[in-house]
Amino acid sequence: MLEIKCPYCGKRSQIEFSYGGDAKLERPKLGTEVSDSEWNEFVYYRNNPRGEHLELWHHISGCRQWFKVFRNTATHEILSTSKIDEKIK
Ligand SMILES: [Zn+2]
Numbered sequence: 001m002l003e004i005k006c007p008y009c010g011k012r013s014q015i016e017f018s019y020g021g022d023a024k025l026e027r028p029k030l031g032t033e034v035s036d037s038e039w040n041e042f043v044y045y046r047n048n049p050r051g052e053h054l055e056l057w058h059h060i061s062g063c064r065q066w067f068k069v070f071r072n073t074a075t076h077e078i079l080s081t082s083k084i085d086e087k088i089k
Contacts, residue, residue, distance in 0.1 A: 002076060007083045008063045020056035022046060023068050050074050056084075 002014035028034045028042060055069045068086070070079045 002078070004057065004069065004078060005081045006059045006062060006065070007067050007081055007086075008065050009059065012059070012062060016059060016061040018058045018060040020058050020066060023054040023056045052079065057081075 003011045004014055004017050005011045006017075025042075025046075028038065034042075051072060051074055053071055053073050055071060056066055057069045058064070058066050066084050068082050068084060070081070071077065072079065
């Protein structure tokens, strides 16, 4: 079982958290014209990286804050965590 360090609460069991996706994914800006294929790409297509990956996680059973986790998807090692507005690697 993984332990994840919430930047607000400290280390907690993985079962308290929910994965929120790729933290580097950018939503198209509001008010800009986006083609159906661009929107389809944004909504449905994701990379499945092996190795270091920056992710969003939600402390759903704790403080309910979103934060970033820099993690190796091959080894499951968590390299660092940070608040959503903090710079990470
Ligand atoms: Zn928390």
